[in-house]
Amino acid sequence: MPSVDPPTAGPPTIDPPLALLAELTHRCPLACPYCSNPIELERASSELHGEDWRRVLREAAALGVLQVHFSGGEPMVRRELATLIAEAASHGLYSNLITSGALGGEREIAAFAEAGLRHVQLSLQDHEAANADRIAGLAGAFERKMKFAAAVRAAGLPLTLNMVVHRQNLDGIAEMIDLAQSLGARRVEIAHVQYYAWALENRAALLPTRAQLDEATRIVEAARERLKGVLAIDYVVPDYYGVRPKSCMNGWGRQFLNVMPSGTVVPCHAAQTIPGIDFPSVREASLADIWYRSDAFNRFRGTGWMPDPCRDCDRREIDWGGCRCQALALTGDAARTDPVCALSPEHGVIEAALTEAAAAPAPFIYRRYR
Amino acid sequence: MVDSASVLRLAPHIVFRFDETRRRWIMMAPERLMLPDEQAVEILKLVDGKASVAAIVDALAARFNAPRQEIAGDVTEMLQDLADKGCLAHAER
Ligand code: SF4
Ligand code: SF4
Numbered sequence: 437m438p439s440v441d442p443p444t445a446g447p448p449t450i451d452p453p454l455a456l457l458a459e460l461t462h463r464c465p466l467a468c469p470y471c472s473n474p475i476e477l478e479r480a481s482s483e484l485h486g487e488d489w490r491r492v493l494r495e496a497a498a499l500g501v502l503q504v505h506f507s508g509g510e511p512m513v514r515r516e517l518a519t520l521i522a523e524a525a526s527h528g529l530y531s532n533l534i535t536s537g538a539l540g541g542e543r544e545i546a547a548f549a550e551a552g553l554r555h556v557q558l559s560l561q562d563h564e565a566a567n568a569d570r571i572a573g574l575a576g577a578f579e580r581k582m583k584f585a586a587a588v589r590a591a592g593l594p595l596t597l598n599m600v601v602h603r604q605n606l607d608g609i610a611e612m613i614d615l616a617q618s619l620g621a622r623r624v625e626i627a628h629v630q631y632y633a634w635a636l637e638n639r640a641a642l643l644p645t646r647a648q649l650d651e652a653t654r655i656v657e658a659a660r661e662r663l664k665g666v667l668a669i670d671y672v673v674p675d676y677y678g679v680r681p682k683s684c685m686n687g688w689g690r691q692f693l694n695v696m697p698s699g700t701v702v703p704c705h706a707a708q709t710i711p712g713i714d715f716p717s718v719r720e721a722s723l724a725d726i727w728y729r730s731d732a733f734n735r736f737r738g739t740g741w742m743p744d745p746c747r748d749c750d751r752r753e754i755d756w757g758g759c760r761c762q763a764l765a766l767t768g769d770a771a772r773t774d775p776v777c778a779l780s781p782e783h784g785v786i787e788a789a790l791t792e793a794a795a796a797p798a799p800f801i802y803r804r805y806r
Numbered sequence: 807m808v809d810s811a812s813v814l815r816l817a818p819h820i821v822f823r824f825d826e827t828r829r830r831w832i833m834m835a836p837e838r839l840m841l842p843d844e845q846a847v848e849i850l851k852l853v854d855g856k857a858s859v860a861a862i863v864d865a866l867a868a869r870f871n872a873p874r875q876e877i878a879g880d881v882t883e884m885l886q887d888l889a890d891k892g893c894l895a896h897a898e899r
Contacts, residue, residue: 452827452828454839499827500825500827500828502825502832502834502839503834503836503839505836528823530821530834530836532836554819554821554836555819555836557836592818593818594817594818594819596836596837622817622819622892623837623892625837664890665889665890665892668891668892670837
């Protein structure tokens with residue numbers, strides 16, 4: 437039996453991680469302006485090899501990870517995907533594919549199902565081709581996604597549709613839910629854009645108005661009630677319009693590990709934007725070392741790092757002070773309270789952004805290698 | 807609707823298994839982890855796509871030597887809740 441070191445060096449309260457986000461590549465045929473990948477996309481030449489990924493999956497399972505989400509970029513760019521799914525399955529990991537559906541179809545899906553894939557999450561930009569393809573920055577993408585969804589269902593795999601919503605598709609939310617149902621999805625995840633990286637650059641094109649948001653929320657709530665037991669609807673509201681932040685990743689280093697294409701390990705997508713943290717790599721350290729002992733994962737773990745007003749707040753173990761990357765992006769300091777919180781002294785920056793949303797939308801800046 | 811004649815199975819996206827690291831039974835959907843308590847574990851172990859809810863209740867009542875009616879209420883309520891969440895499906899009959 438491989439043994440996992442007990443967490444003696446760190447605080448004794450560190451639980452094993454639940455999920456691994458395996459970003460196999462940053463390459464993607466789409467160019468969504470809200471893409472959660474970093475502005476500095478990693479190139480194919482720096483990507484981990486298949487054997488490295490297999491070791492990462494083994495170590496993850498030994499560490500207590502239960503689920504692996506194969507993501508990217510577009511993970512289907514990587515030819516080894518089926519072997520990686522098989523590796524994950526051989527260690528009892530639940531594997532989920534997060535894809536744009538723009539590459540491959542029946543043959544690939546059948547191979548993945550055979551290898552032990554449990555579930556597919558397919559992104560959808562809108563309910564009709566013209567606007568969907570405009571948002572994705574790729575003509576024909578919508579058509580391919582429709583075929584892909586059919587292939588997933590034909591292989592008997594459960595399907596979730598991921599819909600990132602914003603000012604330029606939010607009004608079609610009812611039709612998007614209908615489409616999900618007709619595609620045989622069991623669940624839709626409707627998430628408002630989170631403003632980091634590409635999305636932050638595109639904020640003036642993406643942030644919805646309050647009226648749009650309220651109408652969409654009403655439609656989602658009605659649909660959720662109507663489709664109970666048929667289609668599960670998860671809905672993540674934009675935190676800019678809230679008064680308290682969301683619990684980002686359920687807290688820094690509490691449940692998630694994200695391995696980037698080059699092997700760098702971060703607690704969330706955008707963490708690498710935080711200066712002064714040396715993020716470890718699976719090329720140099722074991723996942724167990726990284727999880728329990730690295731400075732990067734311990735930096736904002738728990739509540740010890742918290743500033744006022746979080747330090748004495750009764751929500752500090754509910755939202756963990758919000759998102760570190762958002763604090764950085766909007767206040768210049770990752771160790772501040774997330775300014776989305778109305779108690780944050782910097783909350784004014786959010787109000788300023790919301791006035792932008794009332795103006796005409798800016799043109800998209802598409803996600804590309806620069 | 808879940809009633810005593812219902813025959814249920816786990817939905818295809820659900821995994822219910824024992825986790826060695828945490829030394830407990832877990833139930834997973836891709837988007838979340840659920841931690842069934844001891845009673846729920848005993849019920850879920852009997853959800854196999856063959857046994858009816860009534861048969862599950864009988865088995866539990868016999869095993870725990872408890873009033874059948876009470877168990878029936880708890881079991882149906884829990885299974886209904888999981889079915890509403892999409893975690894359970896009705897088996898073909
Ligand atoms: S958000 Fe769009 S561009 Fe980014 S990885 Fe997903 S499909 Fe590709
Ligand atoms: S003050 Fe901090 S802990 Fe309290 S609600 Fe705001 S972000 Fe959360």
